[in-house]
Amino acid sequence: MDPLDPEKAPALHNHSRSESRVPLLQFYDSFASPPDSPLSSTVSSPIHARRLLSPVLRRLFFALVFSLCAVSLAALVTLTSFVPSTHPESAASAPVSQPSPEDSHPIAPVHDTIDYEQTQADAAFSPYVLGPPTSRFRDNLRNDTKYVTSWISAGWTNDVMTYANLIYLGTITDRVPIIAMFTPSHIGGDAETIAFGDVFDVPRFTKHSGIPIIEWHQVKDPSSGELEDLGCWDIWEAVQQNEHFPRNSAVLSHLGLDISYTKAPAWIKLIPNYERAKSIGDPLPSPQHQALLDPDEQVLCYDYLYYVCAQQSSEFERDFSPAWRYVARHFRWTEHIQNLTSLYIRHAFDLPRDADIPPYIAIHVRHGDFKNWCWDAEEPEDCFAPIPVIARRVREVQDELRTRKGIDIPDTRVVVTSDEADEAWWAEAQSYGWVKIDHDVMQTAETYGRWFPVLLDAAIQSSGLGFVGTDRSTYSVLSRRRVEDWWDGATRMVKWGRKDADAH
Secondary structure (H helix, E strand, O other): OOOOOHHHOOOOOOOOOOOOOOOOOHHHOOOOOOOOOOOOOOOOOOOOHHHHOOHHHHHHHHHHHHHHOOEEHHHHHHHHHHOOOOOOOOOOOOOOOOOOOOOOOOOOOOOOOOOHHHHHHHOOOOOOEOOOOEOOHHHHEOOOOOEEEEOOOOOHHHHHHHHHHHHHHHHHOOOEEEEOOEOOOOOOOOOOOEOHHHOEOHHHHHHHHOOOOEEHHHHEOOOOOOOEEEEEEEOHHHHOOOOOOOOOOOHHHHHOEEEEEEEOOHHHEOOOOOOOOOOOOOOOOOOOOOOOOOOOOOEEEEOOOOOEEOOOOOHHHOOOOHHHHOOHHHOOEOHHHHHHHHHHHHHHOOOOOOOOOOOOEEEEEOOHHHHHHOOOOOOHHHOOOOHHHHHHHHHHHHHHHHHHHOOOOOHHHEEEEEOOOOHHHHHHHHOOOOEEOOHHHHOHHHHHOOOHHHHHHHHHHHOOOEEEEEOOOHHHHHHHHHHHHHHOOEEEEEOOOOOOOOOO
16 A cells, blocks of 8 residues: 655644653663553563562662652752853843733743744744854854753653653743754664654744743754763752763764763752752763863753652643643644644545544553563453453543533544554454554555654544543653643543453
8 A cells, every 4th residue: 555645635634623661770670660651672571570579679669760750840940059150141031922812721931022923934043042053052042041951861752741841941940941852762773863843833832832942953053063061960860879870861962962960969859858968069071071060051951851840750640730731732743743644544534635534532552561560460461451441441432522522433433553563452453443553554654754653643642532541651641631631632541550450
């Protein structure tokens, strides 16, 4: 079958309605610690790794993992006061536009008003830099603006969350976030990176969130061969005890940065030590130039912000999550990705290319790497919810949409996305009338690039009026929140890990 041609994509679909890996220490790979979103890797630990651990040791691992999810945003803001001011910046960053009336939630604190869209139309570069990208990033920074940046080091969904945390931190520190690219840790390290703005619509984000952001490729020329020194905070080493070095990231080699890290004090944790350190530690020499630099004042930077929270761990699952409410819910897909999503949905439902997209329900079933976390399953087959259990959750979503919105979605309008490789499992799923998004048949990676199976599955899930996801999968968490906030949709999460885990 020939792959779909994106150039023939019609207008965006109309609804008649209003892989990620958790970044854990290598130490945990062989002990099957249960994360908020389990580690996706070729871990060789047995299915029943729980039998290798005593109850006391298991509780210790639980506490150790969850302690990582506890870097306080308030503490990070306080931490900035320890950095000596070396740049005579003004008190406020460059101003940004106010949000669009289309957004009903309150927004995060923003700067004074500027017509961002008009500024962009009048210039070929962002108003938060001096001009086009330069060989050295400092040559392009405005002296009346402060910035904040950080790096990613996980699977794609967790990296999205990390950038959302970074952007929210920028709003409460009055700094413009500089966002790097996504790196292909989960699709093969030899794949190309992809720019943040090639996934999410950045102008739309700024318009509706009121938050200014720029991307690193707008600041520094990606083809530059300059290796530049920068002083940053080491958050990772301050909040865990098993890796005595900053969190590594492939982003730095792409940006041409040589980082001198200063270890942050332990009181940045959500549950800190009783006494705060009266001074910070000494900076470490950068790997290449051996530069010793204090954390930079104009470009405030951190090694890793995935575990940052405002009030408690796993905040993206909570209604109050500021990183979701003020930032990530405004991460809308680019027009290119949304058009491809429409093409794939029309193809799955055997609709004409110019047909409206009907309301549908999307399912995300994550099995692959989760098998390593089946501690409480007596037998391997007891770990995951069987398809009839998933079907019960689908019926609940159908019933809610029928009752709450008067919309009846048949089983033939249910789309399944999964990493499951068992053909018998797929045959049973399709026996319910559900349709499969098959990227092998569609030649998605060959046609559009290796990023697109992951991106399109997320976009397909988030474009449905209903969603059934996998509990503790960050990929499902973001899809659930998108469906609920974007479309006022109905959602359910299927529990797993032991026999009858989703019985209710």
